[in-house]
Amino acid sequence: MADMARKQGSHSDITGPRVRDAALRLIARHGYAAVSMRQIAAEVGVQAGALYNYTPDKQSLLFDLMQGHMQELLAASRSADLAGDALARLAGFTRFHIAFHLPRPDQVFVSYMELRNLSDANFAVIEGMRRAYEDVLEDILRDGEAEGVFAMADTRVTTRALIAMLTGVSNWYRPDGQFDTETITTIYWDLVRKSVTA
Amino acid sequence: MADMARKQGSHSDITGPRVRDAALRLIARHGYAAVSMRQIAAEVGVQAGALYNYTPDKQSLLFDLMQGHMQELLAASRSADLAGDALARLAGFTRFHIAFHLPRPDQVFVSYMELRNLSDANFAVIEGMRRAYEDVLEDILRDGEAEGVFAMADTRVTTRALIAMLTGVSNWYRPDGQFDTETITTIYWDLVRKSVTA
DNA sequence: GTCTATAGCGGGATAGAC
DNA sequence: GTCTATCCCGCTATAGAC
The missing domain is CATH 1.10.357.10 (Tetracycline Repressor, domain 2)
Structure with missing residues (x-):
């Protein structure tokens, strides 16, 4: 766990599920059209562009x-x-x-x-x-x-x-x-x- | 009905209900967040700014x-x-x-x-x-x-x-x-x- | 895999002419 | 009451550095 404090790096194992979880929670609360990719990214703790590694x-x-x-x-x-x-x-x-x-x-x-x-x-x-x-x-x-x-x-x-x-x-x-x-x-x-x- | 062909004028009697009808139909179909004021205006046949005579x-x-x-x-x-x-x-x-x-x-x-x-x-x-x-x-x-x-x-x-x-x-x-x-x-x-x- | 930066577009709402 | 024009903002998605 030498990289716990890093701000960048590879997290494909955990980020994918976290994107889905965040999207589910936000869409349930506010609706699909009202939720932005930026909001989902913020909930996950990444920038918006990074989401496109997990969904087209x-x-x-x-x-x-x-x-x-x-x-x-x-x-x-x-x-x-x-x-x-x-x-x-x-x-x-x-x-x-x-x-x-x-x-x-x-x-x-x-x-x-x-x-x-x-x-x-x-x-x-x-x-x-x-x-x-x-x-x-x-x-x-x-x-x-x-x-x-x-x-x-x-x-x-x-x-x-x-x-x-x-x-x-x-x-x-x-x-x-x-x-x-x-x-x-x-x-x-x-x-x-x-x-x-x- | 001398003004049937006019493009501008006063229509407050009929435009108000038409705005509501168009908004209802479009929101039912696509959802509130997904419908724009421009779409509603187009359905009514006016420009977007005119809608604000009927709703704040x-x-x-x-x-x-x-x-x-x-x-x-x-x-x-x-x-x-x-x-x-x-x-x-x-x-x-x-x-x-x-x-x-x-x-x-x-x-x-x-x-x-x-x-x-x-x-x-x-x-x-x-x-x-x-x-x-x-x-x-x-x-x-x-x-x-x-x-x-x-x-x-x-x-x-x-x-x-x-x-x-x-x-x-x-x-x-x-x-x-x-x-x-x-x-x-x-x-x-x-x-x-x-x-x-x- | 994530970042920063941005292209390209469309949104809500307002101002002022007619 | 409606129009045209516009301000300002946020959106999705992509490009290229690291």
Whole structure:
């Protein structure tokens, strides 16, 4: 650690993640269009030009954040969609969705609010991943209907309604607030279960 | 109409609303920070400087759009909260919320996505109005609990969960799509009713 | 890999003519 | 009330030194 005090040098191992972290936090707070590369650089502790060692441009930085979030979400949701009857799988999905989203408020915020700021090509990619996630829940609802334990007017609309309800928890949850994760899960699971039960 | 072809003149009667309409549409599409005063002026058909006859600055333009939307929402919701038992009032609220939001996709989008871009003072005003709207629904849920027809773990969390679910309809609804307003209302009312019924 | 410096552009807002 | 013109500033991205 002889170089701890240096102002210049090679830091590729750590600067890359720090750029992503700073961009995520600032974009979640102020919005993509309102955050400048200079602000991100200042947060990391480098000059603006140095960022371009880690991203070809600002748009790619946003896309990487959103794609990374959706990849994690899809991979985790598929692991969580365990065997069992439809009611058990719906409980598992509800629990998973809340457990995944609550610790990631910035990622959730950016992934839902910055869709407008993606290029057309990048938007298509993220939109496809979002639909794939909806399919995870819709499969459960369809299977539950086939089993006769669920009843609803339209599975696709219900899928979107439930995901909107569950994701909304990120709008008000605060880690130091009145409710812990388990309590919140119980409250939402009660609503979800009753809303689709036959 | 002797002046239809003129390029300059007095148009205060019509330009003001046109500025607001153009700003709303552009901000809904691209985001407040990404839209320039020059773009808004071009949409209206005037030069950028002329906009400042109608707003002291860009921030006030955003605030007026959001405050106007929330004022309409609150006034209309209070008219719609008719008498009757809690179940009837919940049905009325659900129908009202969907009927109010579906024809106003741009207002809804801006009012939920641009909170970050309000100044602190303006944010506090809009946030207070948002809470007042939540209170309309929460009163219904509390009354229903007292009547014994509703049961839920927490009325405030349930209020937010239901509003998030209902507002989410604006994320996918298209006027030329598969569902008409009545069908959508039926689907969502089924979910809402079942989710809170004792 | 980071720095300094800058090119090239577009932003919000204002001044003064008409 | 709208126009033209402009001030002053900050933006993304790049070039070249170290």
